[in-house]
Amino acid sequence: MIYIGIDDTDNLNSRGTGHRARKLAGLLKRYGYDVYGVTRHQFLVSPLIPYTSHNSGACVHVKAEKKEIGYITTLAREFMVENFVEDSDPGLCVAHDSEITSEVVNFGFRAKVEVLSKEEAYSLAKSFKIHLEELGGSGLGIIGALSSVGLAYLGNDGRFIELGRTRDLKGIVSVKDILDSGVYRVVSTEGQVLKECEYVETTGWVRPVMVAGKPYLIVERKNGRWEVVGKTFSL
Structure with a gap:
């Protein structure tokens, strides 16, 4: 690399x-x-x-x-x-x-x-x-x-501010679509790994964090659904 x-x-x-x-x-x-x-x-x-x-x-x-x-x-x-x-x-x-x-x-x-x-x-x-x-x-x-x-x-x-097709993800999408776009895993702030069949509100801002060289998208439970965490969140 x-x-x-x-x-x-x-x-x-x-x-x-x-x-x-x-x-x-x-x-x-x-x-x-x-x-x-x-x-x-x-x-x-x-x-x-x-x-x-x-x-x-x-x-x-x-x-x-x-x-x-x-x-x-x-x-x-x-x-x-x-x-x-x-x-x-x-x-x-x-x-x-x-x-x-x-x-x-x-x-x-x-x-x-x-x-x-x-x-x-x-x-x-x-x-x-x-x-x-x-x-x-x-x-x-x-x-x-x-x-x-x-x-x-x-x-x-x-x-990651550029990764695969992540910047094309808008609105509510499935975890499978997120993984297919280039993300390695979708994980909650509590460490739960989401399944492919679950859905996430992207809020128009899919910027995975880098963990052990791999892109992880961090989400949180908000208003009864999974939502991508904001810019202020840090591991």
Whole structure:
């Protein structure tokens, strides 16, 4: 698997980094790459960090061999340069799973609770020969880009904002349809695994969480029916 982390690609008037990551995923698909999904990862919200709106990064998961990393990096870089937004500070990180170490994963977890520096991000990437570059502005987005890669690789953080046909699910649908769309399991907040014959109100927002590298859709019982939990829910 090759992971493409991006961050700080937006300004207050533009679409967010998640939207940009999904567009990049679409581009890679058009070039014939098998994109597994796109995950969103939340970092520390602090007045010491000049984030745009929510301080979150995104990671595109591509099922590709290490030999493809050069071309994929070129495609990602060209896409980000062409879609540069004024006053943004974009960063790009591209790594094959064989290059991602516990130190990189730990850096991602630290970004959720600490204020980190570009210097440390570059030093870490250089140590493990991971591609990391800034593509405009202050380049602070490299911190979130590297962090997104580490967290996505670990597989126990973030939500899938692009996965199979999940974004097409609207209204009340069966668990079977949810599973067929790309979700691994539908589970209640109490840990109950729903059966295929049961139904769920999607509320127009199907964003599975990543658990052990797999997409789980979390639901709760509300008004006598199963309903997808909101954005504020966390495992």
